[in-house]
Amino acid sequence: MSLSEFPLANGERRFLEYRLRTHQFPQTVLIEGGGEEARRALARFLANALVCTGENARPCGVCRACRKCRSGNHPDVQCFAPEKKNGVFKVETCRAIRQDAFVLPNDGDAKVYILEDCQSMNDSSENALLKILEEPPAGVYFLLTCPSGSAMLPTVRSRAVTVTLSGFEEPFSxxxxxxxxxxxxxxxxxxxxxxxxxxxxxxxxxxxxxxxxxxxxxxxxxxxxxxxxxxxxxxxxxxxxxxxxxxxxxxxxxxxxxxxxxxxxxxxxxxxxxxxxxxxxxxxxxxxxxx
Ligand SMILES: [Zn+2]
Incomplete structure (x- = not known):
């Protein structure tokens, strides 16, 4: 799989590719647009790329980290979402993430938090998260997904690089x-x-x-x-x-x-x-x- 399989504008795709290749990936990325599945898939793809230890294009698909990501149990890729569909993304979860972010990664140099459905955070949750986004420890990445970035507080948005998936991608045959x-x-x-x-x-x-x-x-x-x-x-x-x-x-x-x-x-x-x-x-x- 490569970034070209996602419905991204060329400029955004090249930006992500360049930043991955040069190990200068932004620490907070907000993935918006597209369908829920597409956002989730892109977040997982990027998380995999960030922990991949391959030499060339990441994710390489063959290193230990890639294999762990594929089976969904890389210890340094953690995924959070509201507990219930249409529920609230809890402030406790954001606080726990904030604390955990200071713990060194288990396997490599990078640690990735995927936060899905961020539109369901209320202001307290967003503010709790903001504290860690303002000064994230080195090697820690946050990938936030939501249908539209406008659902997030401007203070959170300003800390993130926004990536927009185009259209509504139909993930079903x-x-x-x-x-x-x-x-x-x-x-x-x-x-x-x-x-x-x-x-x-x-x-x-x-x-x-x-x-x-x-x-x-x-x-x-x-x-x-x-x-x-x-x-x-x-x-x-x-x-x-x-x-x-x-x-x-x-x-x-x-x-x-x-x-x-x-x-x-x-x-x-x-x-x-x-x-x-x-x-x-x-x-x-x-x-x-x-x-
Ligand atoms: Zn790899």
Missing amino acids: KETQHTAGQLASALCARSEWALLQATAPLERDREETDSTLRCLAEILEDALRSKAGASARTGFGEVSAQLAAQFTKPRLYAVLREVQKLLSENEGYANANLLLTGLCYRLHRAAEQTI
């Missing part, structure tokens, strides 16, 4: 979008049987189940946005509007939470059919339960 759309329609039809039918393409592919659930989560988020009077971000305007019309806000949140739980459990299931049956049952229950 046509098949994934189709299956997720079918699942959403089945929820609207309020039928567990329709849900089961919609999961048929997932029977043999656990990874596809994962992408489909992530796509469904975006559709549900869109439905919640449309409840709040905002326009849809994904290409699922119609089905998300249908969801918004069919379900109350707490119900939509309940289904979204269930999807997120399923995503975190997906790997634990040994039997794919059992997973899909359970998935349908749980989505249906979350959608239909009365509070």
Whole structure:
């Protein structure tokens, strides 16, 4: 993978490449624009590049650090986000990061903190973070992601180099979008049987189940946005509007939470059919339960 695979303006891409190559990477970078997945992917890519010990283009993909990053457990790359979707990025988390930043890296010379969904920080969280951004210890990097930098305090923005991903990058394949759309329609039809039918393409592919659930989560988020009077971000305007019309806000949140739980459990299931049956049952229950 290289930076050219991200939807970045040429100037920004060259800037990042140059700074990585010359080991002069800015200590705080704010990644905005694009889709949530694209922002996350770019943050992980840059974090990997910063801890990579390869000689030439970083990330090299083969050094020990790169292998650890790939498996998601490099001890010097830490990722933080609000505990709950649409929750607050806690001030305690920012304080803990501030303290931890002074601890030397485990493996190499660099330590990277990825802070996702920074738009959900309140002023106290941002101010707690600001203290460390003002004078970060050498070798410590902060990669912040949020839909738009304008959501951050100007004091935080002024400490960061902003990188803007263009457009809304669609991270899902046509098949994934189709299956997720079918699942959403089945929820609207309020039928567990329709849900089961919609999961048929997932029977043999656990990874596809994962992408489909992530796509469904975006559709549900869109439905919640449309409840709040905002326009849809994904290409699922119609089905998300249908969801918004069919379900109350707490119900939509309940289904979204269930999807997120399923995503975190997906790997634990040994039997794919059992997973899909359970998935349908749980989505249906979350959608239909009365509070
Ligand atoms: Zn490497």
